[in-house]
Amino acid sequence: MTGDGKWITTRQGESVDLAAIPCVEPNSFAERIIDGKSHGGRLAQLFGRRAPDGGVTLYAFLAYDSDGIVQVCSSRLAAPAPGRAPEYPSVSALWPAAQALEREIAEQLGVHPVGHPWLKPLRYHGTDNGAPAPWGQFNPAKTIPGDYPFYRVDGEEVHEVAVGPVHAGVIEPGHFRFQCHGEEVLHLEIVLGYQHRGVEALLLHRNATRSAMVAETIAGDTSIGHAFAYCAALEALAGARVSVHAHAIRGIALELERLANHIGDLGALCGDVAFLPGASYLGRLRGEFLNLTLEICGNRFGRNLLRPGGVLFDVDSELADRLHKRLKSLQAEVLQVLDMVFMQPSVLARFEGAGALSEAQAEEIGLVGPAARACGCMRDVRHDHPHGVYQFSHIPVAIETTGDVYARAVVRWLEVQRSLAFLLELLGNKPAGKPFAPLGAFKPNAMAFGMCETWRGEAMHVAFTDNTGALDFIKVKDPSIHNWFGLALALRGVPISDFPLCNKSFNLSYAGHDL
Amino acid sequence: MNTVWVMVAFLEALAALALPPLLMSVIAKTKAWFGGRVGPPWLQPYYELAKLLRKNAVYSETTTWVFRAGPIISLAALLTAAALVPVLSNRSPLGFPGDVILVAYLFALGRMFTVLAAMDTGSSFEGMGASREVTFGAMSEPALFLAFVVLAVATGSLQLSQMLGPTLLDEWQIAGPAMVLVIGALLVVLLTEACRVPVDDPATHLELTMIHEVMVLDHSGPEFAYITYGAALKFMLLGSVLLHVAIPHPESFVFLDPVLRVVELVALAGVVGVIESAMARLRLNRVPLLLAGATVLSAIAVVIVFARRTL
Numbered sequence: 001m002t003g004d005g006k007w008i009t010t011r012q013g014e015s016v017d018l019a020a021i022p023c024v025e026p027n028s029f030a031e032r033i034i035d036g037k038s039h040g041g042r043l044a045q046l047f048g049r050r051a052p053d054g055g056v057t058l059y060a061f062l063a064y065d066s067d068g069i070v071q072v073c074s075s076r077l078a079a080p081a082p083g084r085a086p087e088y089p090s091v092s093a094l095w096p097a098a099q100a101l102e103r104e105i106a107e108q109l110g111v112h113p114v115g116h117p118w119l120k121p122l123r124y125h126g127t128d129n130g131a132p133a134p135w136g137q138f139n140p141a142k143t144i145p146g147d148y149p150f151y152r153v154d155g156e157e158v159h160e161v162a163v164g165p166v167h168a169g170v171i172e173p174g175h176f177r178f179q180c181h182g183e184e185v186l187h188l189e190i191v192l193g194y195q196h197r198g199v200e201a202l203l204l205h206r207n208a209t210r211s212a213m214v215a216e217t218i219a220g221d222t223s224i225g226h227a228f229a230y231c232a233a234l235e236a237l238a239g240a241r242v243s244v245h246a247h248a249i250r251g252i253a254l255e256l257e258r259l260a261n262h263i264g265d266l267g268a269l270c271g272d273v274a275f276l277p278g279a280s281y282l283g284r285l286r287g288e289f290l291n292l293t294l295e296i297c298g299n300r301f302g303r304n305l306l307r308p309g310g311v312l313f314d315v316d317s318e319l320a321d322r323l324h325k326r327l328k329s330l331q332a333e334v335l336q337v338l339d340m341v342f343m344q345p346s347v348l349a350r351f352e353g354a355g356a357l358s359e360a361q362a363e364e365i366g367l368v369g370p371a372a373r374a375c376g377c378m379r380d381v382r383h384d385h386p387h388g389v390y391q392f393s394h395i396p397v398a399i400e401t402t403g404d405v406y407a408r409a410v411v412r413w414l415e416v417q418r419s420l421a422f423l424l425e426l427l428g429n430k431p432a433g434k435p436f437a438p439l440g441a442f443k444p445n446a447m448a449f450g451m452c453e454t455w456r457g458e459a460m461h462v463a464f465t466d467n468t469g470a471l472d473f474i475k476v477k478d479p480s481i482h483n484w485f486g487l488a489l490a491l492r493g494v495p496i497s498d499f500p501l502c503n504k505s506f507n508l509s510y511a512g513h514d515l
Numbered sequence: 516m517n518t519v520w521v522m523v524a525f526l527e528a529l530a531a532l533a534l535p536p537l538l539m540s541v542i543a544k545t546k547a548w549f550g551g552r553v554g555p556p557w558l559q560p561y562y563e564l565a566k567l568l569r570k571n572a573v574y575s576e577t578t579t580w581v582f583r584a585g586p587i588i589s590l591a592a593l594l595t596a597a598a599l600v601p602v603l604s605n606r607s608p609l610g611f612p613g614d615v616i617l618v619a620y621l622f623a624l625g626r627m628f629t630v631l632a633a634m635d636t637g638s639s640f641e642g643m644g645a646s647r648e649v650t651f652g653a654m655s656e657p658a659l660f661l662a663f664v665v666l667a668v669a670t671g672s673l674q675l676s677q678m679l680g681p682t683l684l685d686e687w688q689i690a691g692p693a694m695v696l697v698i699g700a701l702l703v704v705l706l707t708e709a710c711r712v713p714v715d716d717p718a719t720h721l722e723l724t725m726i727h728e729v730m731v732l733d734h735s736g737p738e739f740a741y742i743t744y745g746a747a748l749k750f751m752l753l754g755s756v757l758l759h760v761a762i763p764h765p766e767s768f769v770f771l772d773p774v775l776r777v778v779e780l781v782a783l784a785g786v787v788g789v790i791e792s793a794m795a796r797l798r799l800n801r802v803p804l805l806l807a808g809a810t811v812l813s814a815i816a817v818v819i820v821f822a823r824r825t826l
Binding site: 159160161162163168169182183270271272273274275276277279280281284344346347349350354495496497498499500501 | 546549550551552639640642643646712713716718719720721722723724791792793794795796797798799800801
């Protein structure tokens with residue numbers, strides 16, 4: 001971390017006065033961030049916000065995972081003269097981890113990050129004030145793949161494969177453009193934005209119940225994870241103390257979500273390599289875990305369970321016992337099936353060495369979640385920036401080092417084991433208390449963030465209040481925005497027939513990216 | 516007496532042509548059993564063929580007559596091959612010395628037109644599928660031909676119905692190890708040509724990994740029925756070759772022989788279902804090693820049968 005007033009230090013659950021956030025010259029903003037990087041910082045968030053006078057304020061969040069703190073600094077771009085785009089020296093030119101985040105800034109606000117090596121539309125929409133983005137005016141009449149400056153490889157034997165946005169399976173829309181030499185992928189470009197629906201604006205809805213529901217649908221498979229981060233941010237702004245009991249129920253829900261998704265992913269990985277028993281059994285077991293969430297709140301994906309101030313559904317000791325019993329029998333079954341999968345030489349032959357990323361690459365592009373841990377990066381919000389129940393009981397971080405499909409599968413396997421053990425312990429000694437207490441008023445002119453280690457990686461919600469204490473800006477980050485680039489990088493030099501396998505091993509969210 | 520034999524041969528041919536979809540059903544049921552499911556009804560492949568035959572076909576504007584001719588020529592080639600391969604007994608409806616070469620290249624002709632039809636769509640997926648199909652097809656051919664050499668040497672004939680006839684019973688006495696190796700090679704050829712795991716995954720929906728399925732993505736209606744039926748027929752024909760080598764029947768008993776062969780074919784489909792359930796698919800760039808392995812097995816078998824005769 002760096003001291004002497006260049007950054008303000010904060011942590012999960014604290015709010016910060018807007019006036020206290022250090023502001024640097026736009027020209028030294030990138031330098032300051034790179035300085036933070038050299039002190040061990042990780043780029044957790046970088047975004048711009050339109051100021052009332054037409055200027056733009058940029059905020060950078062660097063997470064120092066081993067210290068459990070986050071440092072924030074800002075920069076102010078004045079309202080530009082008409083016809084000129086506000087600009088600042090790009091961070092991505094020095095640190096690729098910022099590439100998607102800076103493209104978002106350029107797309108939303110028309111700001112030009114000068115020197116950005118890959119300045120292209122991210123979600124394909126116009127800027128907030130109608131000014132042209134650095135790549136020109138947005139034309140809604142054109143389709144994305146039809147009007148996108150794809151990177152191209154030319155050559156006699158090079159061929160291009162375009163996949164999507166409509167896919168053969170029931171999955172979300174996205175366009176993948178491969179430059180191939182025979183079966184080998186030279187370059188993959190991923191173009192998303194088909195599901196952009198304006199989540200950040202919808203979250204500011206006057207009806208707080210409605211905005212919490214929006215938070216749950218940022219990525220449908222991460223309902224609990226995003227609601228967790230959203231609640232944490234709002235509770236920090238209100239200075240609220242949520243009961244230990246409510247925190248425990250949140251932890252139960254978050255780990256059940258992780259289990260369902262990890263087990264579903266492992267099953268889907270088996271399906272992609274045509275290993276039938278793994279696909280069948282794990283597919284069914286995923287449903288069993290979703291059904292446990294159903295028992296708690298009446299919804300398999302945990303909708304309407306978490307709300308700022310606590311949880312809406314209680315887990316009494318009778319239900320806790322029932323869950324404990326069901327989990328105990330599921331634990332034996334899951335571990336047996338996973339042993340069978342990971343003992344299968346033909347499965348391991350497909351997983352090992354496919355789509356490998358090095359630790360250095362993971363650091364440079366800012367990977368998060370199981371994909372980062374598979375590369376040997378020690379990075380888990382539950383461990384580094386604990387919030388709620390994770391402050392009291394710890395889950396060991398699962399690490400692998402090879403960075404390939406095998407490592408991403410093994411990290412999930414380990415996390416399944418550890419989440420199961422964690423849940424059984426939590427359900428065994430459940431503290432009592434009030435599950436819900438309405439939030440008080442928010443602090444005016446303040447900013448707070450909530451981070452959550454969702455099953456896919458770090459989700460982060462940053463919330464701002466105005467001088468009346470009303471929410472006036474929320475910034476959402478799904479882990480996918482960091483990791484999509486990792487998938488593209490992992491595909492280099494890989495046979496194109498292994499793409500579905502690599503893709504599934506990351507299993508990123510389109511909706512969470514597109515917001 | 517002669518009319519009885521014609522009747523028997525006719526019934527036999529009808530039964531052989533009706534059988535292939537059932538074998539697909541056996542594979543599906545085996546896989547379902549391994550996955551803890553009930554699986555589709557036994558007659559599902561027949562319902563699907565009936566459904567497809569009643570439908571209209573849709574043609575892409577970029578395709579030409581090649582696209583429409585592909586499935587028809589492929590099926591015609593396979594049906595012709597079916598007349599030369601003994602399936603339910605030691606006889607085949609047609610046959611002449613040297614027909615083994617014709618059978619092998621009727622398969623190749625069918626493949627060529629499937630590939631041409633795929634290339635005709637101009638789709639990059641189908642182009643990739645076509646290139647994989649041709650690569651693996653070319654690599655399984657030496658294994659198949661060397662296996663035929665073993666059979667030709669063993670039986671002293673170049674007519675498929677005799678090469679797969681009762682003389683093989685003696686060959687098991689003379690050069691049993693060679694026959695075992697040939698069975699291994701033919702099994703790999705069967706799995707490759709019929710597009711089964713570990714070479715291809717007929718159940719996947721992922722275009723980028725497919726081989727056979729991706730080539731026929733654009734076909735619909737009756738033509739897709741021809742392709743589906745043709746794939747099943749090819750499985751049965753190659754399976755029959757394998758079974759006649761593995762379990763030679765003595766001179767035919769009129770009714771027992773066909774019944775036994777049906778049972779054996781169903782069992783073989785079950786074995787393929789088990790293979791498909793018990794292992795993952797190979798990485799695509801590993802498939803050539805498997806095919807090279809099959810070729811080596813056949814080659815060693817050739818050495819053994821020659822050695823048994825000259826030494």
